[in-house]
Amino acid sequence: MAFAASLAYSASLQLSSAFHGEALSSASNSTFCMGSPLLFPASSVPGKQLHSRKRLVVFSKRLSGLEEAMRIRRERELKSVKKDIRRPPLRRGRVSPRLPVPDHIPRPPYVGSNLLPEISSEYQVHNSEDITRMRAACELAARVLDNAGKLVRPSVTTNEIDKAVHQMIIDAGAYPSPLGYGGFPKSVCTSVNECMCHGIPDSRQLQDGDIINIDVTVYLNGYHGDTSKTFLCGDVSDAMKQLVKVTEECLERGIAACKDGASFKKIGKRIRIGWVPDLLVGFVQCL
Numbered sequence: 001m002a003f004a005a006s007l008a009y010s011a012s013l014q015l016s017s018a019f020h021g022e023a024l025s026s027a028s029n030s031t032f033c034m035g036s037p038l039l040f041p042a043s044s045v046p047g048k049q050l051h052s053r054k055r056l057v058v059f060s061k062r063l064s065g066l067e068e069a070m071r072i073r074r075e076r077e078l079k080s081v082k083k084d085i086r087r088p089p090l091r092r093g094r095v096s097p098r099l100p101v102p103d104h105i106p107r108p109p110y111v112g113s114n115l116l117p118e119i120s121s122e123y124q125v126h127n128s129e130d131i132t133r134m135r136a137a138c139e140l141a142a143r144v145l146d147n148a149g150k151l152v153r154p155s156v157t158t159n160e161i162d163k164a165v166h167q168m169i170i171d172a173g174a175y176p177s178p179l180g181y182g183g184f185p186k187s188v189c190t191s192v193n194e195c196m197c198h199g200i201p202d203s204r205q206l207q208d209g210d211i212i213n214i215d216v217t218v219y220l221n222g223y224h225g226d227t228s229k230t231f232l233c234g235d236v237s238d239a240m241k242q243l244v245k246v247t248e249e250c251l252e253r254g255i256a257a258c259k260d261g262a263s264f265k266k267i268g269k270r271i272r273i274g275w276v277p278d279l280l281v282g283f284v285q286c287l
Helices: 065-080 128-149 158-171 238-256 264-272 276-281
Strands: 037-041 053-057 189-192 211-220 223-232
Touching: 128 158, 128 211, 128 223, 158 189, 158 211, 211 238, 223 238, 238 264
Parallel strands: none
Antiparallel strands: 037 053, 189 211, 211 223
């Protein structure tokens, strides 16, 4: 266990095993070791103005609130939850050629180049018309995502989902933003199981018990609308359901932190510190 100590003197000290109060319990049985002062004899401290006893407070760095929450959860799972059957690793299928987009549909500036676009350093101030266009792009993306989720079932391929999403977007007069972005060959991102994000649709069939994230982005009237959601395919294990549930609730918690003047880091902090431990083991939220 790693400890952080604050000493009044920089010289090396011979620490005794005596504690003020209870003795330090073994590492295997310890939970939090905070607030128990470690004592050492005055004779071991060189220099003037020696006190009869010096107290050293030892704090645990390793067992933070989140790590302790994870430890408790693991113990509960070992006692009450049966191990899930190990699923075979995800294998990539065949990727079909990219789908065509009608010529009359406006393209984003990056289409036609395999290079990622540079991030502009200029600030953008949007007027009411710009915001209206943003809303329209986002609303279209949300509708397409909702319809794409209805296609999720065993035996359906992610390539079939890509075709359906592509058609819905161009029927609305929009461009599927992923298509051609940095050379991306498809119109939607489909990430199955251990594929974390930006998966490429292919010929692999969805299996009973899979989870799949569908990431839809549309380019409409000069603005991108981007949204994604994870869907359950068939009979999904309790562990997978819990993963999706916790993730969605963390998302809502992060969205709640978004307001005028709030820093980006506050979103991550709200998810990492204030919400996850409470969801995992029922800790009382203290933010």
